[in-house]
Amino acid sequence: MIKNILKPQTLKGFRDFLPTEKRKRDLVAQKVKEIFELFGYEPLETPTLEYASLLLGKYGKEADKLLYRFRDSGGREVALRYDQTVPTARVLAQYQSALPKFFKRYQIQNVYRADKPQRGRFREFTQCDIDIFNSTSPIADAEIVATTYFAFQNVGYPKIKILINDRQTLFRYLEPFTNSNLNIFSLIQSIDKLEKIGNQRVIEELIKKGLDESQAQMAINSITEATLSKNLAEIIKTTILLGVPKRDIIFSSSLARGLDYYTGMIFEVVLPGYAAGSCGGGGRYDKLIEQLGGDPTPAVGIAFGFDRMVEAAEYFKIISQETRGTQALVTVFDQITLKNSLKLTSELRKNKIKTEVSPTIEKLDKQLKYADKKGIQFVVIIGPEEVKKNVLKLKNMKTGEQKELSESELIKFLISNYSN
């Protein structure tokens, strides 16, 4: 073992998740997984490293620069996972005969992008995707939207709104405004900003892109007045039949979503009251898998904005209770009463109470301080006196209150006070 001074720092754009933060993230992941499985999605995990050739050129030229790419010791060009869609496209091609015809999968893994770090943008972050492959039916679109809604509901956000639109409508209404310099995707990208930056600035942007002012205004009017397509009406109806409240699905004719590859329904999740923006979005992308080199594979899915979901859960204070760690610390007075402390610890754990026993014998003061630092609310004190009287002393670290209880009273109390 060569000695080496430990440099206590993480790389820029990379994060440690200490217990309090990690617990919140695990809980959000757990809550969405529950719904994914209830709705029939199956879990998938792919490797962190892939052949670089699999990823190169799949995300556009700009993205190629953001790949973490290197030559391994065997001389292979390899790259770190950049998203979950391309590896899934590989899985679809590689295990075709082993997979069910309609592959419904969820995937929650980290991805890596050598991007400029900034607020809310990291070089390693968690992606959380669900997709249904090989169905062109509106049932699949509706299933994705409904799953999304109930996943957010299961985390516990107070209000959830789904904004929804149809790319085909955008194509049809905006086609007349394209020209040899302004293609449909560029036009859509500007229209997508209507909600964020307002009419006037979108017009300015469209003028820069080559429309005259009246054309720009007409393009916007045309989209604003667009009506529900037959396809989208059917998807919305189906989503409502799957249990999503009608008032929470909102047709938004100017919703466009940034990515080029959507071909049909598109949607976004908004949490009213949380201002940071959309917490997830997706839609139908029937051509992408083929463009990536796979077989023609219709697909519909959503990418959850995992970091934002965790931030929003914190903002709405909806996970603070459930993410509490250890509930009780059992103190150890001395070598003689140690066995009483240990037996009690074992008993509390049998009753599913998250319990720690002091990992050393030291002054009570110090044990209380440890509980406080770790955020443990209840400390159970057993000294020679308590052993003699066959009672326990319970100290509430939040209120300072202290009372004597029998073992069964203590267990009852801790079970019933877990969510207080």
Place this chain on the structure above:
Amino acid sequence: MIKNILKPQTLKGFRDFLPTEKRKRDLVAQKVKEIFELFGYEPLETPTLEYASLLLGKYGKEADKLLYRFRDSGGREVALRYDQTVPTARVLAQYQSALPKFFKRYQIQNVYRADKPQRGRFREFTQCDIDIFNSTSPIADAEIVATTYFAFQNVGYPKIKILINDRQTLFRYLEPFTNSNLNIFSLIQSIDKLEKIGNQRVIEELIKKGLDESQAQMAINSITEATLSKNLAEIIKTTILLGVPKRDIIFSSSLARGLDYYTGMIFEVVLPGYAAGSCGGGGRYDKLIEQLGGDPTPAVGIAFGFDRMVEAAEYFKIISQETRGTQALVTVFDQITLKNSLKLTSELRKNKIKTEVSPTIEKLDKQLKYADKKGIQFVVIIGPEEVKKNVLKLKNMKTGEQKELSESELIKFLISNYSN
């Protein structure tokens, strides 16, 4: 988007986990996590990439060659996580004041080693560690052993045995047999093989290492006849008070564990009936964190053999029931009865029954085939006739049986048949 033929292959030593396998892994992880939290351990996550300087020289010269190491686009030398101990040592140094005095953490993340792949050895694999930092008390040793035992029990293995020993005993009994050519660690490494390769071959090995035959035999006798140290006796007593059955902790005076850094108690988990070997091991390592460049930090912990645990769980057939995916497929007959199918799907899900609705409208035959391929046991058929009679047809895909039920009968049946 540049078109590129998809090369459907993973890198050697890397694995995809398709749903059936992934579900098993998730379940084992979930079961051990439940116990870790019940016992007061807190979750930690560290980045996949670290400064290479943090990892280089920390695992020995041979290991340096196994690091996945490269220069990122900003010119930094970086490396993929090789284990969880060094990053945790960094966390201890970096967040000292934010962490409780006794840091009890669990960590379940993937690590990367450019090792020669072979059966059971991969280049990306899951490590699952628990450790208690900063306590020298036998209470901490006992907590680690007890947590380990109950974690295995919670996964459901039929029998669990803990082999336990004390490095100090090995040091004391073997010291007289060391010489300038044969150090204590080399001696310990040979002794560790007694169970596996037997007396005769260990003697041969020790002769090669420079002992004569009688010395070799005496060293072995000396270890075989070694008795429990006072320290180990106390740890075992404490572990039993924490609820571990006495019969399942076995003092094994020849247990040595390969790694050099252990300083006190060492232990291993064995699942009788599962022959592949130990499913986890650990011990006390009071000097390692300091050797890695951190502050002096006594520590005790265990590394669970995650892949073996999953394999053993399969071997004992203890997780097949719980890892089942979707329980019921609701078929869709046509556009008219679609709403009945959707409402029923929604109702089943409200009752926590993992349910899928056919993602498209097609012939019943094909829908049954889909259920079969996906391993869904129950198919609920709703056609115009069933709608008229207000019943449902339930088909058991395993037995071929078919019967008519009301909606409430169906729900009752599916709930009570979930673990059959």
